[in-house]
Amino acid sequence: MSAAFDLVIRGGTVATASDTFLADVGIRDGRIVQIGETLPAGAEEIDARGRFVLPGGIDSHVHLSQPSGEGIVMADDFESGTRSALFGGNTTVLPFCLQEKGQSLREALTAYHALAEGNCYTDHSFHMIISDPTASVLGQELPALVADGYTSFKVFMTYEGLRLNDAQILETMDVARRTGALVMVHCENEDAIRYLIGRHEADGDVAPRAHATTRPIVVEREATHRALSLAEVVDVPVVIVHVSNGPAIDEIRAARARGRKVIGETCPQYLMLTADDLEGMDWEGAKFVCSPPPRDAASQEDCWRGLETGVFDIFSSDHCPFRYDDPAGKLNPKGKMSFRHIPNGIPGVETRLPILFSEGVMKGRIDLSRFVALTATNHAKVYGLERKGRVAVGMDADIAIWDPEARRTIRHADLHDGADYSPYEGIEIQGWPTTVVLGGKVMVQDGELTGTKGDGRYRARALPKV
Numbered sequence: 241m242s243a244a245f246d247l248v249i250r251g252g253t254v255a256t257a258s259d260t261f262l263a264d265v266g267i268r269d270g271r272i273v274q275i276g277e278t279l280p281a282g283a284e285e286i287d288a289r290g291r292f293v294l295p296g297g298i299d300s301h302v303h304l305s306q307p308s309g310e311g312i313v314m315a316d317d318f319e320s321g322t323r324s325a326l327f328g329g330n331t332t333v334l335p336f337c338l339q340e341k342g343q344s345l346r347e348a349l350t351a352y353h354a355l356a357e358g359n360c361y362t363d364h365s366f367h368m369i370i371s372d373p374t375a376s377v378l379g380q381e382l383p384a385l386v387a388d389g390y391t392s393f394k395v396f397m398t399y400e401g402l403r404l405n406d407a408q409i410l411e412t413m414d415v416a417r418r419t420g421a422l423v424m425v426h427c428e429n430e431d432a433i434r435y436l437i438g439r440h441e442a443d444g445d446v447a448p449r450a451h452a453t454t455r456p457i458v459v460e461r462e463a464t465h466r467a468l469s470l471a472e473v474v475d476v477p478v479v480i481v482h483v484s485n486g487p488a489i490d491e492i493r494a495a496r497a498r499g500r501k502v503i504g505e506t507c508p509q510y511l512m513l514t515a516d517d518l519e520g521m522d523w524e525g526a527k528f529v530c531s532p533p534p535r536d537a538a539s540q541e542d543c544w545r546g547l548e549t550g551v552f553d554i555f556s557s558d559h560c561p562f563r564y565d566d567p568a569g570k571l572n573p574k575g576k577m578s579f580r581h582i583p584n585g586i587p588g589v590e591t592r593l594p595i596l597f598s599e600g601v602m603k604g605r606i607d608l609s610r611f612v613a614l615t616a617t618n619h620a621k622v623y624g625l626e627r628k629g630r631v632a633v634g635m636d637a638d639i640a641i642w643d644p645e646a647r648r649t650i651r652h653a654d655l656h657d658g659a660d661y662s663p664y665e666g667i668e669i670q671g672w673p674t675t676v677v678l679g680g681k682v683m684v685q686d687g688e689l690t691g692t693k694g695d696g697r698y699r700a701r702a703l704p705k706v
Contacts, residue, residue: 244280245273246680252288252641254631256295257613265293267637270679275633284682286675288641294612295631296331296638296676297593298619300367301481301505301556303585304335305355312583313568315561315658318359321589322696324657325362325559326683328590329673331638332363332628332699334619336394341372341401345381349390353698360696361683363638365625367424368393371401373408378415386419389700391624393421394481397463398428398531406470413474420703422503422622423471424479427463427488428455428532437580446578448525452515452533454579460532461487468495468502477501477706479622482558484510484532486542489551501706503622504552508588508595509534510543512664526570528663529582530560547614548605554622555614557592560585561659569660587659591650595664597642597671624701637680646672 245266254263254275266274266282304321308314316324318335325333337352339345345368356364368385370377370393382393393416395409396402404412409425416423436454440446445453464480468491471478480492483506492504513534518525528534546552562583563569574581593615600606606614620629627636648654648669652662676684683691 243283245282247284247286247637247677247682248279248282249286249288249293249639249641252291252293254293255608255612256630256632257609257617260608265631265639267680270637272631272633272635272637275631286641286682292608292642292644293631294640294642295616295629296640296678297329297615298332298334298625298629299325299330299557299559299589299592300334300554300619300623301507301558302333302335302589303560306336306338307340308562308583311568311572312562315563315569315587316559317658318356319693320656320658321559322361322364323689324590324655326676326691327656329593329640329642329676330362330589331640331676331678332365332625333589334365334367334623336369337366338369339371343372345377345385349385356698358694361691361693362678362696363699364696365623365699365701366390369402370395370404370412373404373412378411382415383419386421391421391701391703392424394424394426396426397467398426398430398433400430403430406466409467409470410474413471413476417474417476422477422479422704422706424481425467426481427460427467429459429463432459432462441578446580448520448523448529448579448582449515449518451529451579451582452518455531455533457485457487457535457539460484461491464488464491468492468500472498472500477503479503479505481505482507482510482532483546483552484543485535485539489542489546492551503554503706504546505554505556506543506546506552507556507558508592509558509586509663511540511599512595512667514540517663523571523576526575526582527564527661528586529570529579529584530558530586531584544605547600552614553618555592555596557588558585559587559589561587561657563658563660565660586663587657588663590655590657591662591664594669594672595667598669602644602670621705624704625699626702637677639677640673641675642671643674644671646670646674648672
């Protein structure tokens with residue numbers, strides 16, 4: 241007689257975005273088919289007593305294998321990046337497919353799919369980055385891709401070569417209005433940044449710390465206000481990504497008070513790092529260069545309040561990894577001369593969930609259900625992953641089993657990404673995902689890799705629900 245289930249996870253504390261309860265979870269053919277007490281036997285069983293049974297994390301803001309400029313190479317490809325994500329309790333990631341100038345969206349996607357195919361340890365889907373919004377891109381390509389399941393795209397208000405002007409942003413948002421897709425916006429005022437860069441360079445102030453002082457809070461706040469105003473003109477929902485400070489948070493609150501639909505996102509760097517970290521000797525401050533930059537202790541507290549009070553709907557890593565001690569990374573030859581040429585981004589996909597669990601749940605800032613919402617359920621809802629983000633009957637059996645008593649010190653030597661450092665080195669953590677299940681297959685068991693490269697699959701997405 242065959243077992244009733246392929247896998248049963250027994251006796252754990254199951255958490256959803258609204259509730260926690262003791263239960264067994266029965267899995268068959270990659271889906272959750274029953275949740276209850278004393279379920280029949282499974283062909284495979286996991287004892288989860290004393291553990292939390294949570295939906296696998298969804299990191300909806302990661303960068304993998306992305307073109308980064310001449311002579312600069314991103315530290316993670318799809319193999320290393322998704323392996324690292326998996327060990328951090330994630331079962332789905334959403335990296336960005338970058339359209340380069342003069343390139344069609346289809347060309348960019350074909351190349352990006354080829355990089356991912358057969359190389360992933362987690363499921364994945366792609367956001368598009370729109371850098372060249374030509375008439376054919378906006379009128380033909382982008383609407384067709386939304387219909388094919390690429391239901392979100394990102395625009396930049398900073399970085400020469402990537403940023404769009406206000407008219408182009410309005411036109412791109414109008415495609416979202418017509419198709420039901422969702423626009424993500426990186427909010428920083430490039431003209432103000434370039435002005436401040438000129439002042440710093442005139443003064444010979446070119447060390448890594450200048451990255452933070454040339455991107456002050458006001459340039460993020462102003463761009464956030466402008467992005468929200470443009471979205472109001474077009475009448476579309478919008479995602480404001482990687483928010484770092486109180487004034488930008490206030491702009492989101494004000495827009496919501498006007499009845500606007502705004503999704504807010506923040507990241508671990510804005511809870512754990514400050515601009516002082518960019519002061520490191522011998523250029524080590526380059527390890528912490530990302531945009532927006534880390535701020536100060538008051539901004540950290542503002543971001544925590546945003547997580548606690550619902551200003552932020554999603555918590556992502558903005559994993560954008562470069563090696564430090566590498567001429568193709570943070571110590572590239574140009575980078576030795578000026579902060580302007582330091583590759584912009586930090587690793588963090590594996591430590592996102594443990595940091596929020598330890599600093600948020602275990603320290604009483606948020607409860608377990610809020611953790612689940614911020615790290616999985618809301619991502620699935622916002623980005624159209626209809627069968628993910630919940631431990632519920634009918635959902636994909638993507639599950640992370642957490643040991644809330646596990647204590648670890650973050651050390652890059654124990655992580656699984658392709659970088660050579662962690663910006664969170666030395667931070668003490670309580671709580672860690674010890675077993676991770678993807679589509680009913682045990683991928684990590686008691687901290688050891690049991691899955692194989694290629695087990696993760698590409699997932700087309702439905703239209704967002706915001």
